[in-house]
Amino acid sequence: MKFNSVFDIIGPVMIGPSSSHTAGAARIGKAARNLLGKEPKWAKIHLYESFAKTYKGHGTDFALAGGLLGFETDDPRMNQALEMAEDRGLSIQFIEDSAGVDHPNTARLIIGDDTEQIELTGISIGGGKIEITELNGFELRLSGNHPAILIMHNDRFGAIASVTEILAKHEINIGHMEVNRKDVGKEALMVIEVDQNVEDSILKELENADHIEQIAKIVS
Amino acid sequence: MFRTVAELVEVAEKENRLISEVMILQEMDVKEKSREEVFSEMEKNLDVMEKAVEDSLKGVKSVTGLTGGDAVKVQEYMKNNTPLSGNIVLDAVSKAMGTNEVNAAMGTICATPTAGSAGCVPGTLFAVKHQLNPTREQMVRYLFTAGAFGFVVANNSFISGAAGGCQAEVGSAGAMASAAIVEMAGGTPQQSADAFAMTLKNMLGLVCDPVAGLVEVPCVKRNAGGSTLAIVSADMALAGVTSTIPCDEVIGAMYRIGKQMPSSLRETGEGGLADTPTGRLLKEKLFGMSV
Numbered sequence: 001m002k003f004n005s006v007f008d009i010i011g012p013v014m015i016g017p018s019s020s021h022t023a024g025a026a027r028i029g030k031a032a033r034n035l036l037g038k039e040p041k042w043a044k045i046h047l048y049e050s051f052a053k054t055y056k057g058h059g060t061d062f063a064l065a066g067g068l069l070g071f072e073t074d075d076p077r078m079n080q081a082l083e084m085a086e087d088r089g090l091s092i093q094f095i096e097d098s099a100g101v102d103h104p105n106t107a108r109l110i111i112g113d114d115t116e117q118i119e120l121t122g123i124s125i126g127g128g129k130i131e132i133t134e135l136n137g138f139e140l141r142l143s144g145n146h147p148a149i150l151i152m153h154n155d156r157f158g159a160i161a162s163v164t165e166i167l168a169k170h171e172i173n174i175g176h177m178e179v180n181r182k183d184v185g186k187e188a189l190m191v192i193e194v195d196q197n198v199e200d201s202i203l204k205e206l207e208n209a210d211h212i213e214q215i216a217k218i219v220s
Numbered sequence: 221m222f223r224t225v226a227e228l229v230e231v232a233e234k235e236n237r238l239i240s241e242v243m244i245l246q247e248m249d250v251k252e253k254s255r256e257e258v259f260s261e262m263e264k265n266l267d268v269m270e271k272a273v274e275d276s277l278k279g280v281k282s283v284t285g286l287t288g289g290d291a292v293k294v295q296e297y298m299k300n301n302t303p304l305s306g307n308i309v310l311d312a313v314s315k316a317m318g319t320n321e322v323n324a325a326m327g328t329i330c331a332t333p334t335a336g337s338a339g340c341v342p343g344t345l346f347a348v349k350h351q352l353n354p355t356r357e358q359m360v361r362y363l364f365t366a367g368a369f370g371f372v373v374a375n376n377s378f379i380s381g382a383a384g385g386c387q388a389e390v391g392s393a394g395a396m397a398s399a400a401i402v403e404m405a406g407g408t409p410q411q412s413a414d415a416f417a418m419t420l421k422n423m424l425g426l427v428c429d430p431v432a433g434l435v436e437v438p439c440v441k442r443n444a445g446g447s448t449l450a451i452v453s454a455d456m457a458l459a460g461v462t463s464t465i466p467c468d469e470v471i472g473a474m475y476r477i478g479k480q481m482p483s484s485l486r487e488t489g490e491g492g493l494a495d496t497p498t499g500r501l502l503k504e505k506l507f508g509m510s511v
Contacts, residue, residue, distance in 0.1 A: 001221070001375045006247050007261065009333045009370035009379070009396075010341075010363045013268045016323030017435035019331040019338075020380045020487075050382040053488040054433030056507065059326065079326050104382040104486060126380030126388075127333045 002125065004145050012128045014073040020105050021051065021058030024124030026078065029067020031132055032109045032120045035150065035216045040090060040111040043068055046097040049104040051124075055094070060107075065092055068111065073128060108134075138180045138189040142218070146175055147197050151190040151206065152214040155181045159211035163190060166209060170202050187213075221246060225372050225413050225467040232409035239399070239409050240361035243368035262360050268330045269319070269342035276318025280325045284506055287436040288325060291318030308347050309451055316343025316447040320440040332363075333370045333379040336435045337393035339443030341366050344397040344450050352404050365403045366396035369416050376468070377475035381428030381487040384478025386442060391423030391474065394446030401454035417463035417470045418453040419446075424470075425477055427485035429492025432503035438493055 003009065014023040033040065045064055047055050055061050059079060066081035068090060077084060085092055097108070105124040110117060121134035132142040135150065142148055153159045160179060167174065173195045181188035198217060207215050222228040222242070232239050247258045277295060281288035294314035297303065303310040316339030323329045323338055332341040345362050354362070370379065373392045378384035398415035402408075407415075423446070431437040463470070484491035493499050 001223070003371060003374040004221070004250055006243050006364060006367035006371060007265075009374060010262065010265055010367040011330055011332075013265060013328060013330050014335060016326050016329055016335050016338075019333075019335040020382055022335065023331065049483065050487045053490065054430070057430075057433035057489070058435065074328055076328070104483065104488075105380070124380075126374065126378055126383060128331050128335075 003129065008127055008129050012073045014128060015076065015078040018058040019128040020124040020126055021054060021060045022063045022078075023073040023128035024105065024130050025051075025060045025063035025107065026067040026071060026073050027128065027130045028107055028109070028122035028124065029064040030070060031067070031122060031130065031218060032111050032118065033068050033070055034218055035120060035135065036111055036116065036118050037216060038113065039070070039088070040068055041113040043090065043092045043109060043111040044095065045092065046095045046108040048097050048099065048101040048106040048108075051105050051107055052096040052098070061094055064107065064109070065090075068092070135189065137182070140178060140180065140189070140191050142191060142193075146193040146195065148191060148193045148218045149198060149203070149206070150216045150218070151192070151212060153188050153190060154211040154213065155185050155188040156211045159188070160190065162209040163192070163206055163212070166202065166205050167192070167194070172196065172198060172202070221250070222372070223375065225369065225416070225471070228368055228372065229409045229413050238361065238365070239368050239403055239412055240364035243364040243371070259360060262363050263356075265330045266360055266363060268328060270346070272319050272322045272327060272329045273315045273342060273346055275327060276315070276322050280321050280327065282321070282324040282436055283326070284434060284436065286324070286431070286434065286502070287440045288321045290440065291315065291321055305448070308351060309448055311350070312344045312347035312447040312451055313444040314343075315346045316340055316443040317440050319343060320435075320443045324434070324436045324440060332366065333374065333392055333396070334381070334389050336381060336439045337389035337443060337446065339440075340390065340393035340397045340446040340450055341400065343443065343447045344401055348401055348404065348451065354404055358404055362400045362404055365412065366400040369396045369399045369412070372468075373471055377471050378478055383486065384474065385481050385486055386426040386428040387420075387423045387474055388478055389428065390442045390446040391420050391426055393443070394423060394450045395419040397447065397450035398453040398457070401450060402457055405454065405458055407454075407458050411457040413467040414461070414463045415453045415457035417465065417467040418456055418461070419449045420470050420474060421463065421465065422449055422453075424474055427481060427492050428487040429485055429494045430487065430489050431494050431499040432506050433489030433494070437502075
């Protein structure tokens with residue numbers, strides 16, 4: 001089920017005016033920031049359908065900026081986020097994209113700094129709830145209901161086992177897991193939703209495991 | 221985990237529990253949290269709602285100037301007149317509009333289930349409480365009951381205007397409020413379900429057509445309508461009126477209607493009231509562009 005908590009329905013506490021277009025947008029921005037693992041220096045944001053048509057009136061632009069700056073949905077600085085981003089050296093470009101998409105509230109964010117970049121697609125499905133549907137060209141279904149670990153790795157035998165072994169050793173239970181790859185033996189992405197938060201020391205251990213390239217954590 | 225209203229009502233009746241209690245127990249189970257944690261998290265939401273209503277009664281105005289001040293007007297009218305629709309209904313209307321005026325003014329609100337429809341649940345709660353005199357605990361329970369029904373809608377249909385039109389937002393919110401009023405007034409779980417169904421039936425087909433794409437016109441006043449319907453349906457259910465079409469089937473109908481709605485009527489600001497001469501003029505004035 002898409003919604004698993006009463007607080008998805010009664011909540012979030014947020015700065016108005018729209019749960020999908022403001023609160024959800026802030027959460028998509030924040031998810032992108034978390035995946036980059038630092039404050040981006042630039043962002044190109046493609047907006048589709050309802051997001052593209054109404055983003056100015058709904059404050060979708062400042063909410064996305066607020067999320068990129070790490071704001072929660074109820075941060076009172078939300079409506080000054082665009083100015084604050086500029087002051088902090090984050091340059092943001094919004095593109096109204098007319099391409100067809102599966103969900104009316106879709107945003108595609110390409111963000112980065114001088115050394116790294118990520119590309120993420122998020123949808124805002126109502127009441128402030130979001131799903132991340134694509135990361136760096138990989139399709140995924142990340143509900144955000146649970147903490148998750150995203151692992152970019154090489155498609156080699158033993159890569160998955162080395163990750164699950166470490167999680168088992170630390171008694172971390174896996175709720176949901178997906179593996180995706182670009183091609184045989186090429187870049188691959190492992191998405192693991194877990195029941196409890198994962199300590200940074202465990203992430204370090206995972207990062208040093210065989211065939212692992214990059215790791216990011218999403219806190220629910 | 222309950223998936224339908226029928227399951228929710230069945231569990232509540234079989235185990236002789238309130239709907240709010242079924243929701244609390246499920247939340248404790250899913251999130252592995254204590255009753256106190258779950259309860260206090262909801263109480264914080266209640267505090268936010270209370271504060272938003274208070275703020276609105278001091279008078280607010282949105283940045284565009286399109287909305288604000290109507291909550292106060294209605295309160296003043298109530299002081300000096302005997303409202304034809306009754307004090308409770310009109311108080312709910314004022315507080316529902318007030319909550320959405322605060323939302324439009326980019327104030328802090330609690331989405332129930334969304335920001336655009338945030339007025340119905342608190343608006344009715346802070347109005348019926350004058351007659352029902354609930355404890356603080358019962359007021360928090362009101363939110364769990366509303367949430368339980370919204371939970372079923374969100375998982376079987378939609379709660380966003382962009383996906384399903386205003387029926388999914390104010391329709392769901394008003395219906396959730398109906399169910400919660402019934403429980404607070406001492407009705408049965410089945411009566412909550414009937415009240416929910418009767419409100420949603422009257423909201424089916426309602427499109428999402430915000431002027432200039434803003435959550436202001438007609439959203440603020442639609443929350444007034446949703447709240448009115450919520451109280452009337454609750455009274456009807458408490459009087460023993462039942463819904464011929466079962467609650468889950470009404471939710472299913474809402475889903476199919478939403479799927480048939482063109483995108484111009486799903487929060488794109490292109491059709492309906494947004495596409496009236498005045499709607500287009502306001503957009504041009506605000507954003508300097510013609511539609």
